[in-house]
Amino acid sequence: MIAIVDYDMGNVASVANMLKRIGGPPSVLTRDPEVLRRAERIILPGVGAFDKGMRNLSAFGLRAPLDEAALERRVPILGICLGMQLLTKSSEEGAEPGLGWIDATTRRFRFPADTGLKVPHMGWNYVVAKRPNPLINGADRKRFYFVHGYYVECTRPEDVLGTACYGADFVCAIGRENIYGVQFHPEKSHKFGMALLEGFVRA
């Protein structure tokens, strides 16, 4: 069973719908710690502020079952958008520490006014795989839908699975053992997102 964590950080129903669409194991939208303790895979989606995300995880009692799943049971976990940023140690957006499973920090996009680049970065963009991985593979050119004002900066280059370019190349997919994160929205990136989620379901 795949648990999709529903911690009041936006409507995450489209993730469940896309999983249903690609077949594979059943998924459930949940904030029940007991369900997370049994989950064979976990998806942590979310849009919104970093601190609110961390506080909601704590308020629903999900920190311990998430840590246990990620670090002890080592089930595959996928963070999406804010969910990816929560995998890092901290964010320039907030004061709360993150889950800290990936040696990385979350930084704000800053561009000189004359570049005309707006924050948030919003729209479809190409993603380039940086090393073989289950999420982004195959020869075709892939594009995904992004909406974010913050991005992840990894300490260890080997944790970087993919990058996209907005002003400069930035990390948009990370992975370390059973822990994965993507900055874009696979659930809003039709066939490209389905292929990614299929990869995660098999990972």
Next chain:
Amino acid sequence: MALKRIMPCLLFDGRALVKTVRFRNPQYIGDPINAIKIYNEKEVDELVLLDINASRDPRPPQFDLIKECASECFMPFSYGGGVQSVEQFARLYKLGVEKVIVNTLCLKSPDTVREATRQYGATSVVGAVDYKRTFLRGQQVYSAAGGRTRRSVVDHCRYLADDLGVGEILLYSVDRDGTWTGYDLETIRMVGEAVSIPLIACGGAGNVAHLRQVLAETPANAAALGSMAVYQKQGMGVLINFPQRRLILGDD
């Protein structure tokens, strides 16, 4: 950087999807959720849903239906119609709407739009401009739900971008709506050259060549299509369908 987009522009009358001709004679098309499921299969770049009666009646957006649409959409979802307050913007984003489209609100309460773009960012707010040719005064901004401006179409678009801070313009030709005769390239070009934010052209798409043309020959970043996406052909029955991106832009 910004990839060109092709999207269905669906009209909702409060009960079902409809399609108009020159903003009149709404014809029944069907259920929005069924249509969205088909557009998922067609891998459209984005989906626009406009509630064409909400501001006219006036009544608030149908939040339950919008939530269901956002949950079914495997692509970014933009909604417009009846939005009157900053709280309603917040509620729509929480339901999974990526962009809120405002038209009447820009004319009747520009401060609300300003506040929304300040709080949620330009990229989350689309300013829609409907326009038509009038007998005495040439091309005019048209508002079906009241509110007026003396600004020209180009000046109004510039005002939405520069003064209200919207991140994108949806430029909709009333005269071309439902006519299958091609986009109003001249106005699209003028607006595209006047504003620096992305422009979605809407009204008149009748075939793949029209789409190719508007994306290749004008500064428009996106092409929206109504009739083509809901009818088999002009004058024929309802068929939810969508042209392949490859045929228009040469990529997937």
